[in-house]
Amino acid sequence: LPATPPRVTLRDVARTANVHPSLVSRVLSQDPRARVSAHTRRRILSAAQRLGYHPNALARGLRLATPRTLGLLLPDLGNPIYDQVVRGAYAAATAEGYVLVIGSTYNDQATELAFADLLHQGRVDGLIITSATLDSTTVARLAATALPVVVANRQVEGALASVIVDDEAASSLATNHLLDLGHIHLAHIAGAENAETSARRISGFTTAARIRAQSALILRAGTRPVDGYSAALEIISAHPEVTGIVCASFRAAAGVLHAAAVRRRTVPDRLSVVAIHDDLLADHLLPPLTTIELPMRELGSAAVQMLLGRIAGNSPEQRTVPDPPRLHIRESTAPPNYPPLEHSPLQSADRYHRAST
Amino acid sequence: LPATPPRVTLRDVARTANVHPSLVSRVLSQDPRARVSAHTRRRILSAAQRLGYHPNALARGLRLATPRTLGLLLPDLGNPIYDQVVRGAYAAATAEGYVLVIGSTYNDQATELAFADLLHQGRVDGLIITSATLDSTTVARLAATALPVVVANRQVEGALASVIVDDEAASSLATNHLLDLGHIHLAHIAGAENAETSARRISGFTTAARIRAQSALILRAGTRPVDGYSAALEIISAHPEVTGIVCASFRAAAGVLHAAAVRRRTVPDRLSVVAIHDDLLADHLLPPLTTIELPMRELGSAAVQMLLGRIAGNSPEQRTVPDPPRLHIRESTAPPNYPPLEHSPLQSADRYHRAST
DNA sequence: TTGTAAGCGTTATCAC
DNA sequence: GTGATAACGCTTACAA
Numbered sequence: 081l082p083a084t085p086p087r088v089t090l091r092d093v094a095r096t097a098n099v100h101p102s103l104v105s106r107v108l109s110q111d112p113r114a115r116v117s118a119h120t121r122r123r124i125l126s127a128a129q130r131l132g133y134h135p136n137a138l139a140r141g142l143r144l145a146t147p148r149t150l151g152l153l154l155p156d157l158g159n160p161i162y163d164q165v166v167r168g169a170y171a172a173a174t175a176e177g178y179v180l181v182i183g184s185t186y187n188d189q190a191t192e193l194a195f196a197d198l199l200h201q202g203r204v205d206g207l208i209i210t211s212a213t214l215d216s217t218t219v220a221r222l223a224a225t226a227l228p229v230v231v232a233n234r235q236v237e238g239a240l241a242s243v244i245v246d247d248e249a250a251s252s253l254a255t256n257h258l259l260d261l262g263h264i265h266l267a268h269i270a271g272a273e274n275a276e277t278s279a280r281r282i283s284g285f286t287t288a289a290r291i292r293a294q295s296a297l298i299l300r301a302g303t304r305p306v307d308g309y310s311a312a313l314e315i316i317s318a319h320p321e322v323t324g325i326v327c328a329s330f331r332a333a334a335g336v337l338h339a340a341a342v343r344r345r346t347v348p349d350r351l352s353v354v355a356i357h358d359d360l361l362a363d364h365l366l367p368p369l370t371t372i373e374l375p376m377r378e379l380g381s382a383a384v385q386m387l388l389g390r391i392a393g394n395s396p397e398q399r400t401v402p403d404p405p406r407l408h409i410r411e412s413t414a415p416p417n418y419p420p421l422e423h424s425p426l427q428s429a430d431r432y433h434r435a436s437t
Numbered sequence: 438l439p440a441t442p443p444r445v446t447l448r449d450v451a452r453t454a455n456v457h458p459s460l461v462s463r464v465l466s467q468d469p470r471a472r473v474s475a476h477t478r479r480r481i482l483s484a485a486q487r488l489g490y491h492p493n494a495l496a497r498g499l500r501l502a503t504p505r506t507l508g509l510l511l512p513d514l515g516n517p518i519y520d521q522v523v524r525g526a527y528a529a530a531t532a533e534g535y536v537l538v539i540g541s542t543y544n545d546q547a548t549e550l551a552f553a554d555l556l557h558q559g560r561v562d563g564l565i566i567t568s569a570t571l572d573s574t575t576v577a578r579l580a581a582t583a584l585p586v587v588v589a590n591r592q593v594e595g596a597l598a599s600v601i602v603d604d605e606a607a608s609s610l611a612t613n614h615l616l617d618l619g620h621i622h623l624a625h626i627a628g629a630e631n632a633e634t635s636a637r638r639i640s641g642f643t644t645a646a647r648i649r650a651q652s653a654l655i656l657r658a659g660t661r662p663v664d665g666y667s668a669a670l671e672i673i674s675a676h677p678e679v680t681g682i683v684c685a686s687f688r689a690a691a692g693v694l695h696a697a698a699v700r701r702r703t704v705p706d707r708l709s710v711v712a713i714h715d716d717l718l719a720d721h722l723l724p725p726l727t728t729i730e731l732p733m734r735e736l737g738s739a740a741v742q743m744l745l746g747r748i749a750g751n752s753p754e755q756r757t758v759p760d761p762p763r764l765h766i767r768e769s770t771a772p773p774n775y776p777p778l779e780h781s782p783l784q785s786a787d788r789y790h791r792a793s794t
Numbered sequence: 795t796t797g798t799a800a801g802c803g804t805t806a807t808c809a810c
Numbered sequence: 811g812t813g814a815t816a817a818c819g820c821t822t823a824c825a826a
Contacts, residue, residue, distance in 0.1 A: 139819035496803030
């Protein structure tokens with residue numbers, strides 16, 4: 081017993097409709113130059129319908145020398161921001177008649193290379209690599225192959241196409257928000273060492289802080305909640321003068337709020353926190369978290385556009401998604417030491433209440 | 438200028454090595470029955486290496502009538518639990534020499550059907566559909582096709598293979614945890630109406646509550662943080678006697694903690710909360726959230742195993758991943774009304790501190 | 795308007 | 811040991 085029922089092919093349809101396979105192909109692939117009588121066209125379409133015909137993508141891809149498929153490589157699926165990237169990429173790819181397949185690389189070099197094989201094997205027409213931690217030799221090797229590859233979320237000099245969001249502006253926006261509130265001693269909890277986004281966010285923080293802040297501390301931490309937790313504990317202990325924290329990631333920011341609670345630094349009265357990247361959870365943390373929303377969906381669609389351009393033969397370019405970062409003010413940021421002495425969490429709970437009804 | 442460099446084919450390698458293409462194929466695909474002289478073998482291998490030959494997956498898939506690829510369809514990538522499923526599935530697929538491609542369907546019927554085409558088009562050997570909200574007509578239609586499909590996270594009667602985790606046991610475990618602490622008025626915040634996991638979790642809650650609880654309330658909410666928030670507000674208002682909540686999802690539970698803070702129902706002193714599904718954030722919510730961890734990684738690998746079985750011709754079966762749910766006790770659960778009168782949030786913060794150092 | 799034939803890159807089967 | 815041939819399912823000049 082075959083597990084899979086025998087495939088219905090073009091020939092089956094042709095036989096049923098009493099025509100030659102090539103005619104079926106022309107009708108079904110909607111060849112505009114095909115002059116086919118209404119009668120045969122109907123016969124063919126109904127035969128295809130009746131038999132449940134589906135063109136074989138492998139055969140078609142082989143013949144046309146393009147599978148009409150794009151690959152999107154994500155570092156991990158545990159970070160909800162990639163959902164947005166996928167949605168944007170999916171919409172753009174589908175609109176152009178491409179199938180989008182997703183792979184998860186776990187920031188693992190071997191896995192990343194395994195996925196590069198998808199390209200060599202002709203399974204996909206091109207690849208979008210969304211890896212903030214892709215090492216530079218791999219990048220160089222990819223650039224050398226001149227394959228249609230777009231690196232998203234990482235700026236690459238030279239021969240490789242890349243597209244990023246304006247992390248620097250996002251970080252500056254966050255920092256200026258704190259400065260506008262009157263904070264003068266700031267800290268930045270940055271992401272992983274090897275992530276290029278970290279560098280750009282550090283740069284945005286530094287640029288904004290240099291002008292108006294009296295002190296600006298930078299901690300290399302990571303993006304897990306526990307990384308934010310540890311970093312915040314350290315800031316609170318070693319740098320009590322800091323009243324405003326710009327956190328490079330949403331998930332780390334939850335750890336910051338936790339650390340603040342443990343150390344009784346009421347947020348926002350005695351410590352303000354703003355995170356880069358928005359999330360549905362932001363409204364429901366304690367207190368609801370002020371965030372910077374980045375155009376991740378647009379990053380996804382822009383990456384697809386660029387990739388299709390590369391496939392069409394355009395030369396590689398470096399782009400930044402034009403949509404600006406957006407500040408969502410919630411309740412984790414306020415002027416420093418406000419209210420001056422009253423800072424019971426209950427009062428803070430009061431504020432959530434007012435805001436939510 | 439062609440964007441893609443011309444493909445290196447088997448014939449190119451053969452020409453370079455001065456042998457016939459079929460020989461190259463036998464050598465490179467490691468045909469055990471091939472008797473090839475060490476000399477030619479070396480020539481072939483070095484030619485392939487030098488030219489940077491990669492077999493064309495489309496041609497091979499066409500010839501072998503199998504692309505050796507599995508598809509994994511996820512409802513959305515915004516929920517970190519799917520990361521675990523993907524890891525499990527990826528490891529299992531890779532171990533068997535299959536490529537795993539992921540698609541995100543957004544619980545959208547049209548998109549789901551579009552992905553089913555991957556199968557019809559011969560792009561994949563089989564499909565794992567991880568959709569809690571797949572409607573029953575679609576399920577029936579899939580079952581009718583007898584295609585190699587495994588439904589994960591949804592139990593299906595009849596002709597379709599399916600694999601689930603023990604949601605019912607997870608929910609009972611959560612409920613019994615609250616009952617053991619002495620709670621007698623319980624509520625369950627369930628997921629979406631049409632999600633099958635919701636039904637199983639409700640069942641586990643009901644089963645456990647029936648034996649020892651005095652009242653057991655069930656609210657159909659959803660899995661977004663805001664769903665948990667609204668549901669919890671309602672419970673606190675309309676059912677103040679409830680002291681323990683079993684929340685069907687991690688993200689909704691964050692909303693529950695928020696609602697409790699807004700309404701000054703200190704957690705865990707005056708309200709206990711336990712969520713199904715663990716997450717790195719659980720340690721850093723306020724207070725850290727007691728959770729039930731489900732074997733999602735194993736769900737992914739089991740789904741792949743079953744799918745490969747189906748492809749090999751096994752008849753469809755319904756399985757439950759054997760690994761039991763695990764309770765992670767953190768600080769959102771405690772005996773009811775404990776301590777009896779003292780329930781300031783600051784004291785609660787104290788507890789975090791002790792626990793974290 | 796429809797049919798013919800060749801070929802995309804592989805591999806299985808046979809012959810030498 | 812190695813080479814020749816055919817076929818997987820589809821598309822597309824070109825011929826009829």
